[in-house]
Amino acid sequence: MRSRRAGLWRDVKRNRWAYVFISPFYVLFAVFGVFPPLFALYLSLHKWDIINPMQFVGLANYARMLQDKLFWKAFTNVMFFTVAEAVPELILALTIAYLLDRFVLRARSAFLAAYFSPMVTSSAAVAILFGLMFAVNFGLINAGLRGLGFSPVRWLERPWPMKLALIILLLWRWLGWNVVLFLAGLQSISRDYYEAARVDGANGFAIFTRITVPLVRPTILYVAILSSIGTLQLFAEPYLLTARQGGMGGRENSLLTMVMYLYQVGFGYFRFGYAAAVSYVMFVIILLVSLLNLRFLGRSDR
């Protein structure tokens, strides 16, 4: 027993520099990673405006949240965006990745660069650009609609057009990222499968649905859950699309998200205890989605 402990100590000492090299991460994580969630839990049981002393209120913040219509509006909005954005995004990205993988060789990286470019720009600038794209009179989208013979849409003034506009923006922004992830998944599929299917006389569509889709199922789940975690934390795009309508998601709070609500409660009304409770419920929701992620990925490995 004693010698084993001595041996461990010797190993630690011999590798002492390794601990020094990795220590910055763990120090920062302890300060900025471990403490905030714990402190949020403590805060969520209090009433606090950051200036006056904290007041213990037990679970009152959580109880109030159950009856808070705006919180539930934000929650259902975010859930809606997650599904309404993820489904077309997955279908589109997988199709494009498939076409790139099967038909395009030389120009592949040029196409990818074009599709990926919205991803590298600031979400704030992009939201503002799309605010102009969706402008009623001179926006490019209404100009396109007029050119096709449709009447212009008041995009950012009515609930459903607003939601559609946000979804279009998100589709545009995230498509390239998902194509890259799918392409990585597709490239790991052996060419032999395609050869065998072609010898058996399968057509392109059959190959896609019978071979490609089942084989990239792990990637599909991974992408679906990754993008849902992103959508659950949506802030800059809906906030800036409706910033001139009061910062609560515009008409009928159509674009209100959970982080927007958190931001308003905390930094607009200085109700820090309540904001902490909101963030904790959000944490649990996102954690559940992440655990689903691990579960599915773990299963597909076996």
Next chain:
Amino acid sequence: MTPRLRRRRRLQLDALLVHALLLALAALILLPFYWMVVASTLDLPQIARYPPRLYPGTSLGRNVRDLLALLPFVRAFRNSLLVSGTVTLSQLFLCSLAGYAFAKYDFPGRERLFILLLATMMIPSAVGLVPWYVMMNWFHWVDSYKALIVPGMVSAFGIFWMRQYTTQSVPDELVQAARIDGCSDFGTYWRVALPIVLPGMGALGIISFMGVWNDYLPPLIILRNVQKFTLPLVVALLANQFNTRQHLIMVGSTFATVPVLIVFFLASRRFIAGLTAGALKE
């Protein structure tokens, strides 16, 4: 025509069709950027006209002057560069150092510490927002770049990325040979490992730089003084306060996006190759 030749013809036709489709999609995706750049060279009446004008005008110079008179854009550009550059340099150093330690040392507790590191990647950042602000208030870091730089100086993703790269590209024999020759631990990292892992640092550098450059919510909460604003904040301010001057909003958006886009397009081939390879290994 033999059946084989006919099939090859059909495949070529398919490939042509697919290329046309993908090209149209690429044009559609780039169209907003194109419109933004073109519109920043127009004056207000030209932008408002129907059908929309899609070729450049001559007002860029005046638009830029008007914009700079309204808001400190050049300063915001410098601020964004300062914050993103500092975070990126620090990440490249600290992540490659920690990645090297995880890849080339067999120290007690290595597996557990690494799993802990991976687990931290699952914590959503928005959740800690309120306590993070409270902490910054305690540290007196509100309205200071320290609040934006210090928490991001090293990241779990970066360490994960650099560990993968170091494991694959730095041979154990080389590390051992350097140690036998009397090279110190840090010297081995600095003189032997670092030159080899430089390409892996390229992709990480782009990812972390763009992440900070584009961040909106943390600076929105922390920064108060307009002179300290980063680009996304100034663009948002412009759009909210001067919303009738669409041509200036276009110039501002161009300011915030085009430099990054140019860097991205220049580096895109290697960057995307690295990204696809990285995603594969996960």
